[in-house]
Amino acid sequence: MKYRIISVGRIRENFYQEGIKEYLKRLTAYTAIEMLDGLEEKISPRSSEKEIARILQKEGDRILALLGDNEILIVLDPQGEALSSEQLAVRVQELNLQAKTRINLVIGGAHGLAPPVKQRADQTISLSKMTFPHQMAVLLLTEQLYRSFKILKGEPYHK
Numbered sequence: 155m156k157y158r159i160i161s162v163g164r165i166r167e168n169f170y171q172e173g174i175k176e177y178l179k180r181l182t183a184y185t186a187i188e189m190l191d192g193l194e195e196k197i198s199p200r201s202s203e204k205e206i207a208r209i210l211q212k213e214g215d216r217i218l219a220l221l222g223d224n225e226i227l228i229v230l231d232p233q234g235e236a237l238s239s240e241q242l243a244v245r246v247q248e249l250n251l252q253a254k255t256r257i258n259l260v261i262g263g264a265h266g267l268a269p270p271v272k273q274r275a276d277q278t279i280s281l282s283k284m285t286f287p288h289q290m291a292v293l294l295l296t297e298q299l300y301r302s303f304k305i306l307k308g309e310p311y312h313k
């Protein structure tokens with residue numbers, strides 16, 4: 155099964171880039187995985203609700219255009235399903251057995267994700283009830299995916 159992390163916001167900070175790159179590299183021992191970032195629209199901090207909705211829709215259209223019919227979409231959202239690392243590992247195992255071509259994990263931008271993206275989601279997963287910056291959410295996700303594969307392989311990993 156192929157994995158793709160789609161981050162609407164660009165991964166700008168060096169220290170996030172380094173961490174994400176490291177976990178993506180480690181993950182290649184277990185699966186084919188790529189990351190796509192920077193799908194965001196420019197937005198002013200003083201944008202109106204209407205402007206934000208318009209931008210979210212544009213970003214959402216871009217995300218949905220990337221997905222084939224036979225691809226799984228998992229949205230990352232603080233309001234999503236809370237899983238332990240062991241439960242996430244079981245979820246990864248189940249997903250890997252599905253007759254689908256790719257698993258897409260989507261992280262929203264500064265204003266989250268448009269309703270059509272949330273509606274298309276096959277699953278919505280939370281990393282915590284707290285809200286993180288998108289770069290932190292991508293880093294946490296890559297680490298938790300790596301942890302999942304380690305758990306599934308029964309390989310040692312610091313607790």
Ligand SMILES: C[S@@+](CC[C@H](N)C(=O)[O-])C[C@H]1O[C@@H](n2cnc3c(N)ncnc32)[C@H](O)[C@@H]1O
Nearest residue numbers: 230231232261262266280281282284285286291
């Ligand atoms: C800065 S947050 C967006 C916050 C925005 N106010 C909203 O309503 O979604 C950027 C993205 O990071 C991801 N994210 C942040 N915290 C998360 C968490 N605790 N669990 C899962 N994803 C999270 C989500 O995909 C979110 O869309």
